Amino acid sequence: MDAKTLCLGALTCGPASGYEIRKLFEEGAYATLHPIGFGSIYPALTALLADGLVECTAEEQSGRPDKKVYRLTDAGVAALAQALLGEPQADRYRSDTLFMLTLAELIPAERIRWLLRQHRAAHQAELDKMLACDPADMPAGPRFVHGLGLTVYQAVIDHIDRHGDALVAAIAAGRDTTTSGSSAGTAEASGGADRGLGGSSRTAAK
Amino acid sequence: MDAKTLCLGALTCGPASGYEIRKLFEEGAYATLHPIGFGSIYPALTALLADGLVECTAEEQSGRPDKKVYRLTDAGVAALAQALLGEPQADRYRSDTLFMLTLAELIPAERIRWLLRQHRAAHQAELDKMLACDPADMPAGPRFVHGLGLTVYQAVIDHIDRHGDALVAAIAAGRDTTTSGSSAGTAEASGGADRGLGGSSRTAAK
DNA sequence: CTCCTCATGTAATTAGTTACATGATTTA
């Protein structure tokens, strides 16, 4: 799905500027469905304007660059409907965290715990954002996707809550950080599960 | 997460050729966690060899090019463990299908039904592949990720089964394909929900 | 007083995908 179609889709929610479109894709209706940044949006909008699929009125603002508000034309709606008839590409998911967790044996138990917390927190944050929207206000399409998002995020959180401790315990038991012995057997290191709690508040973002 | 780290990770499962690594990422242990193709794997392997992080023995084969089997060196394991300590990038998910479904109002009801079926089938296929593996054979890390995958895929399938029909019905009611009237009100077109059943067996793949 | 939000756009770099080149063996 190319950036042009994505922008066209975003504009069905109503007229918007490039800046606002980006927000739709990172916080709003299209959040997490399709990552897209300024570098893709602005050129796409320019191309759409040249093709007559959107029209644009510039609103003067003090200091800031003019706010260019784009809206769909009839041709734009038709082009979008057409694009929506094409074959959808297969879903793609990529997760550094899950890849790392697959290689848990190579990672200190403390860091595994941190990774799990962070993963949970990220999903909880998405969930909270979605919970703030009332599905009753949405048309059927967005409501369906919204509900799907809720279930999936909840499933991830539940799985971490149910099996996260067991993973940390297994790693702590299998290869202790303090001892360098390899075959430690089934140690009962699960007792003090909540002491240090990961630390490392710096470098949390980016 | 770059292609080199991904290859290093794959090689923890044991020595493998580039061809086999790709299979790991599309069917095996790392399936759907990180998309990666030949074009990324072969150059990465060459670079890793130059850095001494993997070593390689070529097995002669009749007709085919030599099968180059790569395995991790001690330096490779150390480099991987080091890379695993870096900040994981945020998860990225992209779904053409879900984006399309968000714009369901612009799509004929029949096609919505097809989209839902296809989405369900894709997730069912992934689920079946995962169900074929016994988690008991896995170390804690892969087992955790495996379990997470199962729950998530199941959640998607369940959601489609529970709410898919309602979506199709809403679209069919809101904007009928046969009538061109725009403000049709709350029509009771939900009755014959299962007549044509989508058809279009051609162009199913790719 | 500093940081964040608003606001647009270009340029450079990096990453990823696709196509090509080659070819024997197995399966349908």
Next chain:
DNA sequence: TAAATCATGTAACTAATTACATGAGGAG
């Protein structure tokens, strides 16, 4: 007999991210 699998690698192309440039106003 046609197509898929196995097997590696390069070159070209497309797409995406990041950095840069500019700058006012409001919140903390």
